[in-house]
Amino acid sequence: MLSITTITTTSDKALAAQTAGEAVRRSAAYLPGYGQPDIYYPSSFIGKWKATRTIIASDDPALLSFNLPLTISYDLRFITVDGDSNGSSNSNGKVIADRAFNEASYYNAIRALLEVRPPQLQLQSQLQISASIQSVNWSPFNPNVLNTIYNNGSSKEIKVTKRAAELDDNSTTTLISSSEYRRVTATTGGMGIPSISASRVMTKWKGEGERGNQIVEGIEVVYLDGMMGGDPLTAGSGVGAGGGGGKPQLSSKARLKLERSE
DSSP: OOOOOOOOOOOTTTTSOOOHHHHHHHHHTTSTTTOOSSOOBOGGGOEEEEEEEEEEEEOOGGGTTSOSSEEEEEEEEEEEESSOOSOOTTOOSEEEEOHHHHHHHHHHHHHHHHHTSOGGGOOGGGGGGOSOEEEEEEETTEEEEEEEEETTSOEEEEEEEEEEEEEEEOSSEEEEEEEEEEEEEEEOSTTOOOEEEEEEEEEEEEEESSTTSOEEEEEEEEEESOOOOOOGGGOOTTOOOOSSSSOOEEEEEEEEEEEEOO
8 A cells, every 4th residue: 555645845944034045046047048036826826726637648657557648636736935925815925836745746646546556557667656755855935946855765856947937917817838947867766876857848827717716727748858949738749840950859748727625
C-alpha cells in the first residue's frame, strides 16, 4: 500500500519580509530577458481549487501503462506575497501559485493512481514514482527554484531560467498566459550522476464569470529543450514546427479545469 504524503509547503519564515538579497533579485528580474519574478494571477484565484487534469499526451514513464487521454484530480493552491498572506480576496499582495504545494499534490495523485493498477501492468520504470515525498523546498520570494527530496534518497530540482507572462483581467473574463524555460536536475540517490534536462512550459488560463464564482479552464504544453515558439491553444495533436529552427519535441499536453474546493 502506497502512503500518500501531505506536504505543508509555505512557512511563516518564507512569508517574512524580504532580505536585501531578495530585493536585488527582484530588481534584476525586470532586466530584458529575465522576465518577472513570478506569474501573477488576479485576486479571485486566492485559495484552494480542485483541479481536473486531462492528460492528452505524455512521455512520463510512470504513465506508460495508461491509455491516454487520462483524467486525474488533485488540489491546487494560490497564495499572496508582498502583502497580506491570510488568503483574503481583499489582499493587496500579488497572487501566485503555491508551487511546492501544487507539485506535491500532483505527484501524490499520480502515486495514488498507480496504486490501483493491476500488477501485470506495473512497469519497471514506474519505480521512479514509488517513493513518497520527504520534503519540498521552495520560497514564494524566490520562486525560480523548487527542490523535491524523496524518501529513497533521490531528488529533483526544477529551476526556471527565463519567464514571460501576461495577465488580462476585467470584471467577467480573465486571460493568463505564460512561458517558462526550466532546467530539471534529477538524482537517484547515492553517488549516481545527475540527469539534466531542459524544457519549456507554455500555459494559458481562461476564467469566465463573476469574481469568486469563476469557471477556470486552461491548457499546458511542455516541449523538450524549449527552443520554439507558438501558441499552445492553437497547437494540434502533431504540435507542428515552432520558431526555433526545428520541429519541437512534445513532452506533454494537458487540459485543466479548476473548481472551488473551499
